[in-house]
Amino acid sequence: MTTPIRFELIKTCRQTGARLGILHTPHGSFETPMFMPVGTLATVKTLSPEELKQMGAGVILSNTYHLWLRPGHDIVAEAGGLHAFMNWDRGILTDSGGFQVFSLSEFRRIEEEGVYFRNHLNGDKLFLSPEKATEIQNALGADIIMAFDECPPYPATYEYMKQSVERTSRWAERCLKAHRRPNEQGLFGIVQGGEYEELRRQSARDLVSLDFPGYAVGGLSVGEPKDVMNRVLEFTTPLLPADKPRYLMGVGSPDSLIDGAIRGIDMFDCVLPTRIGRNGTVMTSEGRVVIKNAQYARDFSPLDPNCDCYTCRNYTRAYIRHLIKCDETFGIRLTSYHNVYFLIKLMKQVRQAIREDRLADFREEFFERYGFNKP
Numbered sequence: 001m002t003t004p005i006r007f008e009l010i011k012t013c014r015q016t017g018a019r020l021g022i023l024h025t026p027h028g029s030f031e032t033p034m035f036m037p038v039g040t041l042a043t044v045k046t047l048s049p050e051e052l053k054q055m056g057a058g059v060i061l062s063n064t065y066h067l068w069l070r071p072g073h074d075i076v077a078e079a080g081g082l083h084a085f086m087n088w089d090r091g092i093l094t095d096s097g098g099f100q101v102f103s104l105s106e107f108r109r110i111e112e113e114g115v116y117f118r119n120h121l122n123g124d125k126l127f128l129s130p131e132k133a134t135e136i137q138n139a140l141g142a143d144i145i146m147a148f149d150e151c152p153p154y155p156a157t158y159e160y161m162k163q164s165v166e167r168t169s170r171w172a173e174r175c176l177k178a179h180r181r182p183n184e185q186g187l188f189g190i191v192q193g194g195e196y197e198e199l200r201r202q203s204a205r206d207l208v209s210l211d212f213p214g215y216a217v218g219g220l221s222v223g224e225p226k227d228v229m230n231r232v233l234e235f236t237t238p239l240l241p242a243d244k245p246r247y248l249m250g251v252g253s254p255d256s257l258i259d260g261a262i263r264g265i266d267m268f269d270c271v272l273p274t275r276i277g278r279n280g281t282v283m284t285s286e287g288r289v290v291i292k293n294a295q296y297a298r299d300f301s302p303l304d305p306n307c308d309c310y311t312c313r314n315y316t317r318a319y320i321r322h323l324i325k326c327d328e329t330f331g332i333r334l335t336s337y338h339n340v341y342f343l344i345k346l347m348k349q350v351r352q353a354i355r356e357d358r359l360a361d362f363r364e365e366f367f368e369r370y371g372f373n374k375p
């Protein structure tokens with residue numbers, strides 16, 4: 001079987017152990033560490049594919065659960081798959097729905113065969129299983145698809161977590177068996193186990209023995225403190241094969257991206273840039289700016305004086321504040337554009353720091369200027 005996803009390790013940062021790599025996919029090859037913008041319903045909210053390309057986005061996310069409900073994976077398949085449907089010819093990754101089932105639906109019942117829950121839009125009874133989630137992702141046609149897992153609540157007891165990890169490993173094997181397009185779509189396993197080192201080891205052992213083309217670290221960015229996330233990464237990423245891509249799901253903020261890269265993560269995704277952009281909050285090199293604040297009413301400087309994006313080259317804080325205050329759609333387009341660009345550019349700076357073996361120095365400088373508290 002020729003796996004469609006290949007990770008090429010270019011070098012390792014001598015100061016931190018962070019990896020510089022290239023992720024080869026059927027829709028192009030992209031440098032890592034990389035940030036992947038999230039386009040849950042087949043669009044990165046308010047941004048066009050041309051704008052995403054301008055920024056240097058390589059792989060973007062979409063979501064099995066949401067596209068299953070609307071418009072239906074059959075319609076996307078009839079359109080020729082997600083790339084054709086959304087006019088995106090670079091990489092696409094679909095999450096398996098595991099996370100959404102737990103975050104969106106109140107009433108859910110987890111059984112060995114799968115999860116019973118209600119449609120968060122109309123209350124209809126639904127059932128999602130490893131086989132169903134894989135069938136939907138095969139129909140959607142993303143380059144990377146994710147195993148159907150349980151993303152356990154945080155915190156969870158050791159006993160609950162052990163049961164969950166063992167079931168997620170059995171589900172991962174069922175996804176491998178159900179996968180109909182292994183030569184076109186790389187299926188990644190998702191390591192669970194919460195903050196318990198023994199369970200993370202067990203989960204990694206189970207999944208690595210199934211030889212996936214890539215591995216995600218799941219069950220993080222679910223409300224745990226950052227030092228817990230960093231500790232879990234420290235003992236989890238070394239358990240994963242060095243020649244395969246490592247993907248930290250749902251992360252994140254600038255400091256978490258840098259700290260994740262230092263701990264051996266190659267791929268990140270998060271709704272943060274577009275989500276906070278929609279309420280007028282932007283990430284800048286000097287920290288967060290809440291543009292609605294009165295202090296910016298007559299501030300004719302760019303959102304970020306050190307940013308060369310379309311928004312920062314052409315518009316002022318005063319103008320963007322005005323648009324956001326008046327609920328003008330163009331306002332959230334400008335903030336979303338800048339925020340996604342900011343994280344993509346941050347990853348570019350991280351890759352350059354790895355090339356120069358100075359990622360720890362870069363972390364120091366960035367944290368100082370952004371205002372993150374010292375480690």
Ligand SMILES: Nc1ccc2nc(N)nc(O)c2c1
Pocket residue numbers: 095096097098099146147149150151152190217218219220221222249250251
């Ligand atoms: N923080 C996250 C975000 C997305 C996830 N998706 C899956 N399938 N599993 C997880 O554990 C996730 C965690």
Ligand SMILES: [Zn+2]
Pocket residue numbers: 303304307308309310311312313338341
């Ligand atoms: Zn900008």
